[in-house]
Amino acid sequence: MGSPLSPILVNVYMNKMEESFKMTPLQPAVLMRYLDDYFALWSHVREKLEEFLKFTNKIDEKIQFKMEVEEGKRSPFLDVEVIRSNGTLKKKLFRKKSNAGIILNFMVPSQLHA
Incomplete structure (x- = not known):
């Protein structure tokens, strides 16, 4: 991220992606972001977390999330x-x-x- 505009562009794009997250039936209890890093609290079963991750990774093939549990x-x-x-x-x-x-x-x- 060498350009001074990079953080602004990341915020605009990630805000748009977050709108797509809302289309999933199960949501994180808490979802916080710093630029392109997310912290989430998940109150559902682990298998549903895997489904949520798969869904988010289908939104844009150039943006792929990974998770640490x-x-x-x-x-x-x-x-x-x-x-x-x-x-x-x-x-x-x-x-x-x-x-x-x-x-x-x-x-x-x-x-x-x-």
């Missing part, structure tokens, strides 16, 4: 780990297992390429 009451979303606990959702910073913890020092000068 919670494991052990935990689910990563972007840089956040969402934790289901006593009927509430908690969050904490999520780091992938491949994260080496290496951070560039802001004070170290770097070469700018012209």
Whole structure:
């Protein structure tokens, strides 16, 4: 997404796609989006979630969704780990297992390429 217009165009297109989501008989209890990443809470049986995913992937063959289902009451979303606990959702910073913890020092000068 190199163009400054990219986030705007993503929002316009994804809003249009979300209208198509409403055509399915079963809906997520919660559906939230950050650009083209979705977080959903599903209150129906797992098989119906698979059907919902198949439906969304048929809307536009160029846009294909994948899903991650919670494991052990935990689910990563972007840089956040969402934790289901006593009927509430908690969050904490999520780091992938491949994260080496290496951070560039802001004070170290770097070469700018012209």
